[in-house]
Amino acid sequence: MDWRVKGIIQKVLGALPGGHTMHFHLQRRFGGLRDFDGELATKVDDWDIMIGHLRGAGVQLQGLRCFEIGTGWYPTFPFACYLAGAGRVTTYDLNPHLRMDLTLQCAEILGRFLPRIATAADVPLAEVEQRHRDLLARLRDGADLGTATGGVIDYRAPADATRTALADGEVDVVFSNSVLEHVPPEVIDAMYAESMRILAPHGLMFHSVNCGDHYAYVDRNLHQLHYLRYSDREWARWNNAFLYQNRLRAHRFVDGARDHGFAIELDTSTTRPERLRQLAATPVHPQFAHIAAEQLCITSVDFIARKPAATA
Numbered sequence: 001m002d003w004r005v006k007g008i009i010q011k012v013l014g015a016l017p018g019g020h021t022m023h024f025h026l027q028r029r030f031g032g033l034r035d036f037d038g039e040l041a042t043k044v045d046d047w048d049i050m051i052g053h054l055r056g057a058g059v060q061l062q063g064l065r066c067f068e069i070g071t072g073w074y075p076t077f078p079f080a081c082y083l084a085g086a087g088r089v090t091t092y093d094l095n096p097h098l099r100m101d102l103t104l105q106c107a108e109i110l111g112r113f114l115p116r117i118a119t120a121a122d123v124p125l126a127e128v129e130q131r132h133r134d135l136l137a138r139l140r141d142g143a144d145l146g147t148a149t150g151g152v153i154d155y156r157a158p159a160d161a162t163r164t165a166l167a168d169g170e171v172d173v174v175f176s177n178s179v180l181e182h183v184p185p186e187v188i189d190a191m192y193a194e195s196m197r198i199l200a201p202h203g204l205m206f207h208s209v210n211c212g213d214h215y216a217y218v219d220r221n222l223h224q225l226h227y228l229r230y231s232d233r234e235w236a237r238w239n240n241a242f243l244y245q246n247r248l249r250a251h252r253f254v255d256g257a258r259d260h261g262f263a264i265e266l267d268t269s270t271t272r273p274e275r276l277r278q279l280a281a282t283p284v285h286p287q288f289a290h291i292a293a294e295q296l297c298i299t300s301v302d303f304i305a306r307k308p309a310a311t312a
Contacts, residue, residue, distance in 0.1 A: 003215035003222055007238040014241030020095070024073070032217075033073070033102075040106060043076040044113050046177050049302065050077075051084070051120045057204060057265055057304050059173065061121040062125075063087040065169045067198065068162045069191060070094075070179035074102040075145065077177060078153045079110055079135070083128050084121035086152060090171070093157035100259035104139050135291065158289050162190035164218055166198045174199060175206040180253055181214075188253070192260040201310040205262065209253050212299030214245060224299040226276065228284045249291060250301035269301040 010028075013019035027033045062085035068077055076273040078089040093223060112118075116130055118125040138148035145153045157164075174195045180188055195205050212224030215238075227235060227247055239245060250269040269303055275297035288296055 001218045003219035003226075004238070006215065006218050007243070009239065010242040011238075011240040012197060019241075020097075024099070028137045036102070036105065038107060040073060040074075040076060040109050041113075043118065043177070044080065044110070045222075046208060047080045048116065048120045050175060050177070050208065053266055053302060053304060054173065054204065054206060055122070057306070061086055062123060065170065065200075066090070067164075067166070067174045068092065069174065069176040069197075071098055071155060071157060073097050073099050075155070076105040076110075077175070078104055078116050078145070078155075079107060079149075080113075082135070082149045082152045083110065083114070083117050085123050085127065085131075087217075088152055090150075090154045090155065090156070090164075090166065092159040092161045093155075094160070096157040098145075098155060098157065098181060103145070107135050107139055109134075121169055162187060162194050162249055164194055164198060168197055169200040169203075171195075171198045172200055172201060173204050173206060177208045178210045180207055180209045181211045181246060181248070183246060184244075185246055185248060185252075188248075188256060189260070192257055192262070196260055196262070196307055199307045201307060203307045204265075205304075205305040205307075206302070207253065208300075208302045210300050211248060211250055211252065211253070214243060216229060223278045223298060225278050225282050228255065228279075228282060228288055228296065231285050234285075241246050249295055250298040251295050254303050254305075257303070257305035262307060265306050266304035267301065269298045270302065271295075271298060275299060 013022055016022070032039055061081060064086045066081055066086055066089045068089060068091040071078070071091045075098065078091050081089045085196065111132055114128050115125055118128045135148055145155045183191070186209060213222060213227040216222040216224050216226060235247065254264055254267050254269070271294045276293060279293055279297040284296070
């Protein structure tokens with residue numbers, strides 16, 4: 001599909017009453033949700049990577065108090081955390097996108113990944129299997145997320161991750177997956193400030209950011225740096241309620257966390273030769289001229305930012 005067609009369709013749907021429902025059904029029939037099994041498997045991969053990074057930072061999932069930014073249509077990360085023994089997973093979304101049909105399907109498919117979840121979190125498989133049996137039974141009886149997980153998952157939407165109802169120091173880990181690239185810069189700053197407040201001393205933020213042009217996933221003629229051709233004013237024509245992209249480069253997400261007082265313990269951003277070649281062949285708009293090519297061409301980053309110890 002030509003990326004401009006997708007952009008126009010999403011722009012129109014974003015302005016129509018009932019547009020969100022229509023957009024979901026288009027995604028289910030033609031978009032990323034068409035292959036739900038494959039989509040979910042990719043998210044399990046992402047969760048596995050996150051847990052590996054957290055364990056590398058000395059964090060064990062059992063009993064952990066987590067806060068997720070951006071629940072989405074189905075709660076893969078909260079479910080996987082619950083199955084692995086997290087103590088609490090509070091998950092916020094700006095809009096109530098969660099669908100119970102996909103939520104149940106998500107839980108059912110996760111049954112194929114229980115050994116992987118147990119291994120990633122270093123917990124007994126028998127415990128993961130028991131929690132999964134309980135989860136499925138309650139969901140099939142019509143329970144909501146809180147009831148189905150024995151109070152572990154707390155889903156809130158519409159909810160503002162820049163002004164949560166959580167107490168100071170109530171959370172051990174704040175995380176998101178492929179969310180921050182869709183958030184306006186000033187809102188990201190506010191999220192970092194709120195994360196600093198709700199995290200316990202030594203608590204962590206983990207964010208995985210896909211900061212390449214998402215239209216490249218539907219138009220094979222594009223690459224991940226395509227959108228750097230345009231000024232902010234030009235790009236505003238293609239941003240919409242369903243695919244807003246802030247076009248921030250990877251280092252901005254990491255530097256922003258550092259500016260808010262976090263210590264950066266992991267930064268996976270890497271300059272890849274293929275991206276440098278693509279950048280060299282792209283007529284980049286002058287507004288990006290101040291960014292070094294080695295930073296401009298990076299299209300993804302996972303990072304861990306730690307809150308300092310409490311000061312006297």
